[in-house]
Amino acid sequence: MNWYVLYTKPKWEKKVAEKLTQMGIVCYCPLISQIKQWSDRKKKVEVPLFNSYVFVQMADSDRNSVFQIAGVVRYLFWLGKPAIVRDEEIDKIKTSLQSDNIADISVTSIQVGDKIKLESGAFSNQSAIVKEVSKNYYVLVLESLGCVLKIKYK
Template sequence: MNWYVVYTKPKWEKKVAERLNEIGIKAYCPLITKERQWSDRKKKIQVPLFNSYIFVQVNEKDRNVIFEVTGAIRYLFWLGKPAIVKEKEIEAIQNWLDVPDTFEVMVDKWQKGDKIVLESGPFMAQSAIVQKVKHNHYVLVLESLGCILKVKIK
């Protein structure tokens, strides 16, 4: 089964994912903890990593079932077809969210253009290309995820 990206009503991500899971459709809404300030207090709350988007794992023929849930608006499309997310990309997001805020990264003397495999942290086992070398950080391009990672040097 493929993972698809579903666009939801704003602020409905958690509700839609919860209701889809209740009716037997595997839905994933990645959450992060943020501290919010009100006039009288501070509170840590869980907010979606991607605003108005969740991931669902469903067969191609059953894709329309998600519209039975209030708040699910449409699928995200790429090149005229529903966008498919690979299982390893979902796992990479889950691994990244499971890692504590700080972690140790051992850094050798990398140079611009070096191709490396990360050995620790949330992107462990991901291949990357060193894009920039500065005195206090490296900028890495994670090819498989299509994102840029800044690694600070202690």
């Protein structure tokens, strides 16, 4: 069975994943812990690693069953076909998120248009094209995953 990428309504990722699990569908919504600050307090919350995306593992013939769930918008498509994520990529995301050692990313003399290979973190060994360079972050295009990654640095 393949892993597909579901596109959800904004801020519905965890609700959709919970409903998919209740239906017996294997799904994965990678979460990271962040500290959110309000005017009166700070709180540690778990937020999705990928906004509006949930991964589901199912047979191609069963793909339409997910549309019974509120919050599911559509499948993510790549080159006119439903995007399929390899098992190794899902495993890599899982192991990277469980790892305690978070590596700092430091890059020197990167130019827009450069093709680089990420060496650490959740996307290690992925090729990326540099889309934007600013004094606080890089924007990278991960063509193999069909997504854009923004890396902040100090």
